[in-house]
Amino acid sequence: TQLLExxxxxxxxxxxxxxxxxxxxxxxxxxxxxYRQEPGEGPVLLVTVVTGGEVKKLKRLTFQFxxxxxxxxxxxxxxxPGDTGLYLCxxxxxxxxxxxxxxxGTQLTVLP
Amino acid sequence: GAxxxxxxxxxxxxxxxxxxxxxxxxxxxTALYWYRQSLGQGLEFLIYxxxxxxxxxxxxxxxRFSAERTGGSVSTLTIQRTQQEDSAVYLCASRRAGAGxxxxxGEGSWLTVV
Numbered sequence: 299t300q301l302l303e304x305x306x307x308x309x310x311x312x313x314x315x316x317x318x319x320x321x322x323x324x325x326x327x328x329x330x331x332x333y334r335q336e337p338g339e340g341p342v343l344l345v346t347v348v349t350g351g352e353v354k355k356l357k358r359l360t361f362q363f364x365x366x367x368x369x370x371x372x373x374x375x376x377x378x379p380g381d382t383g384l385y386l387c388x389x390x391x392x393x394x395x396x397x398x399x400x401x402x403g404t405q406l407t408v409l410p
Numbered sequence: 411g412a413x414x415x416x417x418x419x420x421x422x423x424x425x426x427x428x429x430x431x432x433x434x435x436x437x438x439x440t441a442l443y444w445y446r447q448s449l450g451q452g453l454e455f456l457i458y459x460x461x462x463x464x465x466x467x468x469x470x471x472x473x474r475f476s477a478e479r480t481g482g483s484v485s486t487l488t489i490q491r492t493q494q495e496d497s498a499v500y501l502c503a504s505r506r507a508g509a510g511x512x513x514x515x516g517e518g519s520w521l522t523v524v
Contacts, residue, residue: 340414340501340515386452398513402452
């Protein structure tokens with residue numbers, strides 16, 4: 299059983315469209331991170347959110363942490379082919395030495 | 411070094427052989443993680459080292475898997491008597507003390523067991 303569930307698992311859209319990826323859990327996290335991974339590379343950190351209700355923007359990407367700190371969303375406006383990749387959310391569990399639990403990922407393909 | 415370095419980047423081995431994967435973390439980073447990732451999937455936690463504390467080995471899938479970290483720096487993940495289901499990308503990551511949860515990943519070692 300995944301502690302963090304991501305949806306959708308796969309998403310294929312045309313350039314210029316908007317999309318939202320969701321990361322949900324029944325657990326409360328002290329923080330939540332989003333990573334993007336391209337083929338043959340390790341995941342690269344995009345953002346960290348720590349406060350319930352927090353919204354962060356990174357160019358065309360908008361990240362939101364749920365009020366109860368159990369879920370998060372990533373919204374991309376006017377997607378571009380360069381946004382293609384595997385998007386992973388990762389939650390920091392309070393008091394856990396591991397500190398990060400990863401979701402199953404969303405594979406995004408943006409077609410030109 | 412500037413980033414987390416892993417070697418080999420690709421390894422093909424025969425079923426039943428032992429393999430060693432190496433991770434050189436970012437200099438000064440006290441925490442080191444190993445994760446496993448199957449094709450296009452999320453990351454499966456394997457083991458976590460933090461300074462001189464006993465490692466958290468709770469993610470190792472079987473006793474064929476082991477890892478050590480020498481001198482608080484370089485780590486080696488060893489898989490004995492490899493099986494085909496061990497084929498995956500093995501990712502190493504490190505984190506600086508006091509940096510919250512921000513970890514930095516290497517590019518991974520792609521293991522194929524034939």
